[in-house]
Amino acid sequence: MSKDIDWSNLGFGYVTTDKRFVANYTNGAWDEGAIIDDPMVTMSECAGVLQYAQTCFEGLKAYRTKDGKVVCFRPDLNASRMADSCRRLEMPVFPEDKFVQACIDVVKNNLDFVPPYGSGATLYLRPYMFGINPVIGVKPANDYQFRIFCTPVGPYFKGGAKPIVIRVSDLDRAAPNGTGHIKAGLNYAMSLHNIVDAHNNGYAENMYLDPKTRTKVEETGGANFIFITKDGTLVTPKSDSILPSITRRSLMIVAEKYLGMKVEHREVYLDELANFAECGLCGTAAVISPVGKIDDHGKEICFSSGMEEMGPWTKKLYDTLTGIQMGTIEAPEGWIQVIAE
Numbered sequence: 001m002s003k004d005i006d007w008s009n010l011g012f013g014y015v016t017t018d019k020r021f022v023a024n025y026t027n028g029a030w031d032e033g034a035i036i037d038d039p040m041v042t043m044s045e046c047a048g049v050l051q052y053a054q055t056c057f058e059g060l061k062a063y064r065t066k067d068g069k070v071v072c073f074r075p076d077l078n079a080s081r082m083a084d085s086c087r088r089l090e091m092p093v094f095p096e097d098k099f100v101q102a103c104i105d106v107v108k109n110n111l112d113f114v115p116p117y118g119s120g121a122t123l124y125l126r127p128y129m130f131g132i133n134p135v136i137g138v139k140p141a142n143d144y145q146f147r148i149f150c151t152p153v154g155p156y157f158k159g160g161a162k163p164i165v166i167r168v169s170d171l172d173r174a175a176p177n178g179t180g181h182i183k184a185g186l187n188y189a190m191s192l193h194n195i196v197d198a199h200n201n202g203y204a205e206n207m208y209l210d211p212k213t214r215t216k217v218e219e220t221g222g223a224n225f226i227f228i229t230k231d232g233t234l235v236t237p238k239s240d241s242i243l244p245s246i247t248r249r250s251l252m253i254v255a256e257k258y259l260g261m262k263v264e265h266r267e268v269y270l271d272e273l274a275n276f277a278e279c280g281l282c283g284t285a286a287v288i289s290p291v292g293k294i295d296d297h298g299k300e301i302c303f304s305s306g307m308e309e310m311g312p313w314t315k316k317l318y319d320t321l322t323g324i325q326m327g328t329i330e331a332p333e334g335w336i337q338v339i340a341e
């Protein structure tokens with residue numbers, strides 16, 4: 001490892017790495033794209049992304065496995081989800097096969113930044129696209145830039161994942177028939193005030209309800225929910241305004257195929273939460289964050305797994321999925337993209 005990085009003390013932040021990928025869309029077509037050195041983006045003061053927030057992104061990780069390979073996890077799903085985001089935002093789709101190849105190329109060109117196996121750290125990849133030409137009348141941009149940079153990130157939870165306390169939010173993150181199901185920057189911009197307010201009041205996250213009836217559970221600002229019943233059924237909320245988490249979709253398969261759990265993907269009502277034994281948030285960054293308690297306007301919903309550690313089913317799910325990602329447990333066909341042997 002030639003990079004002088006203290007892998008065990010990395011946080012979840014941005015570190016400038018050596019190389020990044022950039023492709024430009026002009027005159028109705030993508031150029032070939034290239035791996036470049038310059039970490040800075042230069043654009044018009046009137047660029048579409050700066051005026052009307054025309055941008056979307058993805059997030060995935062590369063891992064060093066026990067046997068020394070470098071791999072990433074289901075990048076094809078990030079490619080197709082980004083294509084969905086682009087279509088909804090009137091942006092050109094970056095071809096899905098080229099998206100996966102560009103992810104591979106970025107990692108290959110930054111191999112020294114892939115943290116060692118066992119450090120708990122990983123290399124986080126951030127693909128994103130934005131309207132770059134001047135736009136002042138409200139309309140989609142004509143020209144776009146697609147980039148992928150990577151940054152080494154520490155274990156999301158240092159010293160193990162302690163259960164968190166979250167609150168039921170009074171604000172919404174998505175509108176009915178809106179953009180909650182795509183990975184658009186705008187969904188995050190509007191959630192920032194609420195997350196700062198949650199933190200100021202001692203909560204780690206906001207639980208968003210369905211924006212139409214406010215009776216059903218959706219997700220948090222950046223992670224899907226998993227619930228586990230007392231008899232070991234995995235239940236995940238279903239709604240058109242939830243972002244389809246790749247971690248959640250993978251956990252549903254892990255639960256059924258590896259752990260023999262029953263799996264239900266259905267509407268989940270706020271007033272049934274007290275019946276569940278375990279609760280967690282899932283996403284690429286943390287894999288699973290256990291939730292110990294939900295505050296619904298002073299009414300506390302406490303899970304039997306408690307505030308000290310992950311519940312037993314959550315732990316099994318976490319260990320199995322991270323084992324698959326790190327190469328200690330055999331992966332389902334097509335889940336692992338080998339980047340370097």
Ligand SMILES: *Cc1c(COP(=O)(O)O)cnc(C)c1O
Nearest residue numbers: 222223224243245246247283284
């Ligand atoms: C990215 C994201 C997630 C998690 O998705 P993964 O594919 O598992 O990383 C969940 N919710 C929202 C709103 C997101 O933007």
